[in-house]
Amino acid sequence: MSITTGRTSRRDVLAGAAGLMSLGIAGSVRAQGTQPIKIGQTLSLTGPLAQTGLIHQMVSEIFVDQLNKDGGLLGRPVQYVLLDDQSKPDVARTLYERLITSDKVDLILGPYGTAAILAGMTVAQRYKKLYIENTMGTPQLATYEWHFGATVGGSYPNKTAPNIALDAYSSAGNPPKSIFIAVTKFPSALFQAEGMRDAATARGIKVLDYLQYEFGTRDFGPIAALDKRPGSV
Numbered sequence: 001m002s003i004t005t006g007r008t009s010r011r012d013v014l015a016g017a018a019g020l021m022s023l024g025i026a027g028s029v030r031a032q033g034t035q036p037i038k039i040g041q042t043l044s045l046t047g048p049l050a051q052t053g054l055i056h057q058m059v060s061e062i063f064v065d066q067l068n069k070d071g072g073l074l075g076r077p078v079q080y081v082l083l084d085d086q087s088k089p090d091v092a093r094t095l096y097e098r099l100i101t102s103d104k105v106d107l108i109l110g111p112y113g114t115a116a117i118l119a120g121m122t123v124a125q126r127y128k129k130l131y132i133e134n135t136m137g138t139p140q141l142a143t144y145e146w147h148f149g150a151t152v153g154g155s156y157p158n159k160t161a162p163n164i165a166l167d168a169y170s171s172a173g174n175p176p177k178s179i180f181i182a183v184t185k186f187p188s189a190l191f192q193a194e195g196m197r198d199a200a201t202a203r204g205i206k207v208l209d210y211l212q213y214e215f216g217t218r219d220f221g222p223i224a225a226l227d228k229r230p231g232s233v
Contacts, residue, residue: 036079037072039064040105042095042120044112047087048216053112056135057082081105089119096123107132114138114188121147137188157188158195166199178206186215 041060044053064080072078081103085092092111099105100123108124110117110133117136124131125144134150136142137157142149153160169175179200183193190212200207 040099042085045084162196
């Protein structure tokens with residue numbers, strides 16, 4: 001099945017990417033010999049999203065290391081160019097400009113977090129670069145025709161993620177009768193939290209409260225103390 005974004009389907013994007021890889025990179029192999037294929041990305045290595053960004057960094061570096069031990073791509077080593085966007089979309093936008101114009105990477109991967117992904121996407125669109133990302137929690141906001149989303153939540157993470165979580169609780173034999181939802185004011189988090197509220201209500205699970213807190217909050221003591229009513233979980 002082809003999922004369409006804008007006027008171009010994902011199948012079209014993949015076919016085009018394969019063509020570019022076979023023609024552009026293959027020709028580059030002949031011209032550049034053992035010059036590395038440079039893949040650029042920013043991640044939240046510092047700031048509120050750093051804990052998850054660091055996990056992405058470790059996995060990416062392990063993958064590139066294994067890839068190079070197996071001969072790289074098309075006989076060329078892969079160089080992973082990683083920059084810290086500090087969990088700030090405006091910084092991500094500037095750094096993607098640098099990756100394309102100064103570092104001259106061959107391929108860019110999207111960062112972690114919806115806001116930063118959208119910021120980087122504007123740069124990719126301006127330079128007409130294929131843009132692959134895997135953590136955008138609000139896919140409907142991606143309108144760039146050369147964007148390819150590989151997120152595990154699929155096209156409707158506000159439906160898939162909440163129901164997977166509720167199914168898991170139900171499978172334990174003691175499904176929750178009520179829930180309290182606390183969510184950070186971050187686009188994808190809010191989108192999926194609203195989906196959880198809808199999914200819980202549809203299953204007859206009582207939503208005791210729906211609390212939004214500021215992005216970057218570290219002290220959750222006040223939040224934990226907000227609801228002490230009997231029967232809350």
